[in-house]
Amino acid sequence: MAYQAVEKNVALGALESELEERRSRLAALETQVAQLQEVRAQQIRQVEAQRTQNVAQRLAYEALRVHLGLQEAALRRLEEEARDLLERLVQRKARAAAERNLRNERRERAKQARVSQELRKAAKRTVSISESPDTPGIGTKEKAEMTLTVPAEPQFLENEAGEKWKRPFRSASATSLTLSHCVDMMKGLLDFKKRRGHSIGGVPEQRYQSIPVCVAARLPTWAQDVLDAHLSEVNAVRFGPNSSLLATGGADCLIHLWNVVGGRLEANQTLEGASGSITSVDFDPSGSQVLAATYSRAAHLWKVGEAQSKETLTGHTDKVTAAKFKLTRHQAVTGSRDRTVKEWDLGRAYCSRTINVFSYCNDVVCGDHVIISGHSDQKIRFWDSRAPRCTQVIPVQGRVTSLSLSHDHLHLLSCSRDNTLKVIDVRVSNIRQVFSADGFKCSSDWTKAVFSPDRSYALAGSGDGALYIWNVDTGKLESSLRGPHCAAVNAVAWCYSGSHVVSVDQARKAVLWR
Template sequence: MAGPCSTGAPAAGWKSHIVRQLRRRDRMQKALFLELVPAYNRLLEKAELLARFSEKLQPEPNDVTPSTHQGPWEEESWSNSDQVPSPATRREKWQEEKEGLRLVCGEMAYQVVEKSAALGALESELEERRRRLAALEAQVAQLREKRAQQVSLVDARRARNVAQQAAYEALRSQARLQEAALRSLQEEARNLLERLVQRKARAAAERNLRNERRERAKQTLVSQELKKAAKQTVSISESPETLGNEIREKAEMTLTVPAEPVFLESEAGEKWKRPFRSASATSLMLSRCVDVVKGLLDFKKRRGHSIGGVSEQQYQSIPVCVAARLPTWAQDVLDAHLSEVNAVCFAPNSSLLATGGADRLIHLWNVVGGRLEANQTLEGAGGSITSVNFDPSGSQVLAATYSQAAQLWKVGEAWSKETLSGHTDKVTAAKFKLTRHQAVTGSRDRTVKEWDLGRAYCSRTINVYSYCNDVVCGDHVIISGHNDQKIRFWDSRGPHCTQVIPVQGRVTSLSLSHDQLHLLSCSRDNTLKVIDLRVSNIRQVFSADGFKCGSDWTKAVFSPDRSYAVAGSWDGALYIWNVDTGKLESILQGPHCAAVNAVAWCYSGSHMVSVDQARKVVLWH
């Protein structure tokens, strides 16, 4: 920034310019007057000279001859001319000249008056300009003072900015160090988790091996017991009950202490002996074999529930709606969240509703008497909620967030129970599988992950070539919709993609019918497509004038009985198509004034809920 010397130079320049202009004007006006004043003075002198000549030329009353009063001018005139003019002629001539000079003097006097008036006006203008110049100089002084204050303020702020920048750089370096420490801790935690899982797997394998050895030893003892029981000699007269009790006692003894073969003597004497396999011994042997087989089966079942095995317990089936009711009017309208609402889902009991929004909150609502009543708020989400899903039992809520993770809540607990971290970008979808303690997530990092919720552990990662916008799960299949206009099918028991169905437009949502035979997709080409999974072909395409998909996460769903398909448009209207006829059944308008993000139809088929980007939640009946 320049100093005071550089600021004074422009001010001195315009001031000297004004002084030069004033001096130039003074010179121009003075030059005019310098020519006028000498001329006026000469005229005055001539007028005085003519007045004296006229006085001299007037004759006196006692003059007889003019020769006595001739002056030197007359002598010259007489000498130059032979004719001598008369005094009357001279008087007339001089009177004419006098009148001419008088007229010239009058004109000169008038011009002098005009020039004097102009000079006065110019002097007043000069005075006014001097006053303005003084005012401008005072204003310039004030501006210079203000400029000096501003310069000092700028210097102070610059010094403060330098200090803040230094503090910011220090904070950045500290943040980098902390991020490096966090990454190292995360890596260490990942290693510890892997070691823990490996250790648990080894412990489970060892436990299974010990159980198998114990079971083999048990089977060996039982087989020896059966062989000994088959070789026993019994008397015909002995009762079956007594024999059964004795054999049972002997069998119990053989499990602990090896016993010698038992020979039964008859009451007649020791000479008559023969081996005999009684009916009770045979039935005992068969019953024992059945018990052994049952034990083996029970052992294999117990082994499936051990740490090393995978639990395949299925949820109880959800009752399927026989006939869904077509909604016609808005029963309740609420401003549910602080910002736009992105996701909505009904619990299997149809009376509990979950909504998730960009305010990082999940609200649970009870549907009571056609109204939405606040039940609970689930907190602790690390970012905006993009997807909400209930497990088939209705006891847990799974949400996908922008914080590169999915989070799990238990209904009745306000804070998150588990965090499924492992994605490197926004998680766009999170769904429970039909198998207990398992879930699937899709992300914009081009991966689909399967999770073991019991250990909060990623059991499988599927790499895809495009962003994943939504996923659904069947019995043994995972279906994902992607940004590259394709729907991919994955076998949960195999590593590779089993099928790819191309569609027109980016896939925004997927909805699987309850019978798992039909799939509904919504895409950015403003159409809904029904895919028959039995033949893997697009069966129907729904579109309508005015329907437009409002975002990349617009959700469309089947009705519980798969009779209707519903989706929200960018203008706030809900479009409902009949799946059987393929025709547009209804258009619901009114409460929504912004793009509808998601729609949910309760399992009983009695009501429907829609959410939009203007924070509204609408219950339709």
């Protein structure tokens, strides 16, 4: 029994130690349970707060949706009112033009009637003519004043004019014939204008202005004027044919026209109506219209002097990256990121041809019968405007960002993302020269490079804010201009007279160089 008591004591001790261990574990678990309960309570409070916030946000969302519906309804009403106002304005302008033409025609008819009446009076007027003393067959006593009444019939006038050499004095019929002939010529000219479809008082068709011929372009050396041209990034710049008018387009959906006066850029006009960022601007050959490509999947056409867009060319399904006039003011070409190039008849505002390409189009230029497009797949494609096919493909290194065609249409300048410019001989379709320089960087897919008007130089802006100019004949870097630009230069333009250069950058600046 003593032995059993010892064994029982040993077993009891083991059980007591196990009990203590379990008690300690139980205390630890109880502490953990308390911590977990506290965490659970915190999470419950967070869930309740989140639910309250969700309810508030749902209510705010509903209020915003209701407000959006009201705003959309107000926008539709405003758009309808704008369309009605535009229609009334167009009708009023048409009525005013018709009334003005009618007044001018009445005035011209009255003027013609007055001239005809004066001619009839002049034809019936009696002219006193004195015989010359040297007239043979007439004596001194027979000298007397003779009165001659000039008939008004054309046949008699022609006979008198044909026989005037037989008379010793100049007949008044010759003068009458000259006046009649002049009047007939004027009437013929007026009738010719009418046959061409112009009323006498109508606005004459704008004729193309003569483009200055640049014999030798002047290298820019210093900045004449620096200004903030737009409210945000400036993407495009273009000179008009007369070299004194400049257009800039920016991400603020506006096009500003500037006059180059005395080495300064003076604001001329702001063209509105675009609903997206401007990516490209171009003047027609007469300088009377401006065409712009936008990120709103459309191109817009303005008439210089009118603030609102004249036509909107829609049909692309993605951003329009380039819009250029052809050699006539009535035709244009656009390129887009929807992998198409479109030809437009501006007279009827419709797409006359769609060219499907395999890559994004970043820029286009037009020659006599050729359309040249640069693409993101590192290729330049040539299209015959008279046939629906690609005539030539030239591969280059890097995505093509811009194209510039020389004035003689014999050389093409391309800029690409491999930080090089390439001169392509259009006649043989091969790369003639490659330009690069230390520090030059093509910073975006819309960086524009141009030829000088005489094709002696190639100009491009860099990502470091500098302008680089290469000599086309030697292939060497002619100069680099630094200073005003503190951001990447997006586009450059060289005026047709060769005297000025304008550059625009991503920091809203436009710089006039001379």
